[in-house]
Amino acid sequence: MSQIELKNINKSFDGKTILNNISLKVEEGERISLLGPSGCGKTTTLKIIAGLLKNDKGQLLIGDKDVSKVPVEKRGAVIVFQDYLLFPHMTVAENIGFGLKMAKKNKNIIKEKVDELLKLVKLEGLGDRYPDELSGGQKQRVAIARALAVDPKVLLLDEPFSNLDTGLRDEMREFISNLQRKLNITTILVTHDKEEALMISDRIAVMLNGEIKQIDEPSEIYKHPKSIEVANFLGNRNYIKGNIKEGKFETEIGLFNIDNREQKEVIAMINPEDIYLDNSSNEGLEGTITEVRYAGDRIYYKIKIKNKQIRVISNSDKVYRLNEKIFIHMDFNNGVFF
CATH class of the missing domain: 2.40.50.140 (Nucleic acid-binding proteins)
Known part of the structure; x- marks a missing residue:
């Protein structure tokens, strides 16, 4: 079961509150966006779910298990950053299979999984290339394939489209939407792009100043914001x-x-x-x-x-x-x- 629940999560850095009692429930297979301006706590929330940061207070549940003290590699949540972070000295196939290699999986199992993922992300025939031989959209697909290789319960995407030009951004939005629907993997997307969140989310959580101000379906959150603060962020009214x-x-x-x-x-x-x-x-x-x-x-x-x-x-x-x-x-x- 890959339901996620955050209960009153708090996080501070150097005495400054970054997250203030964040509570959020993401159903299994749901695609939800954390939408808000830079510095509102979106990426911090993602890193806490992934285990890259420890929350100061509150509970984090994946399924029915509190994973607040569970190490990164055992959480079942993987994060894809906007900069891809591919290993430049490794081929596409080696990048995708890296997590499996670290888990000491059999070489034949790794090859089979890598071939399966290359097909899934539409990169067949590119396994022997290096990252500097790829386009931005191809690099992003490699990063997603590498994340999926370890069969995560939860996929976390941190501003995944921000480094792409307009045409490619639209293409990758559609690609990730279709992929998420096909795999039925619980997905949390961080974005500051209102149109992006409205287009590809089952629900949107609007974050402002370290707090979730409203959680709702895209049409409802746009047409019926609960405050002027939320309304202003979603567009000129x-x-x-x-x-x-x-x-x-x-x-x-x-x-x-x-x-x-x-x-x-x-x-x-x-x-x-x-x-x-x-x-x-x-x-x-x-x-x-x-x-x-x-x-x-x-x-x-x-x-x-x-x-x-x-x-x-x-x-x-x-x-x-x-x-x-x-x-x-x-x-x-x-x-x-x-």
Whole structure:
């Protein structure tokens, strides 16, 4: 069983708290991302799971066993770093088989396993090459194959795509997703890339300042963040202050009908892609376009309404122009209230 559970994990360096009561449960075969900015504790968490660092407090369970004091080689968790860390003087086959050699496995068993993994990671025929003869994507596949050679229970990936160019990054995301699905291996991915986490995770744990702020499915965590802090990290949102009273939301830019009838003062968050533009009628809120950024499949706008700048993302074929008058439509029933 390869379920992982972290219970109130704490870690400090030189008196500075890096991890503060981290609790996380990863189901067997699940793919989860630790998403957060640099320095928030993501890699430290990964290293504690792998056994490369010891937690100060808390429990770490793999299956139903507390492995906090179990040495690295007996945990069943392997980590693949962003720099691959391949041995330059060893061939691809020797790199992949290194862990098995250290475990004193029979040479025939090692060769059989290496051949199997070369096929699995689509590197057949490259076993005799050296790392400096490989592309970035090929090096990454070798590092993954080397990790899988020891039949781990848990695969840990530390920013695995950060050294790759855009096209190769997309290819490797798809490759790792398919491989993880095929092997059904419990996988934890560390990333600061929001799109990456949203695209390839079963669930996402957002980490900020050494704490997990929210754990949820990608669509839920994007559409319904539990705090402005989480919302901000996941993208540029629109925040509009106002008061709810008897089904009306009175704001600095206008009055809106909403389903909520509870009376309270709130900050409403509405996503840029949930706002619609129109210049064919005089309905909606009138504004002026102050910024246009064309990105092929989408267009980014900033629109000034009264003294408020509103962000809009449109996937319409129609491109509106700078300083053009425009009407926007906002449905706060799709928003989140803080």
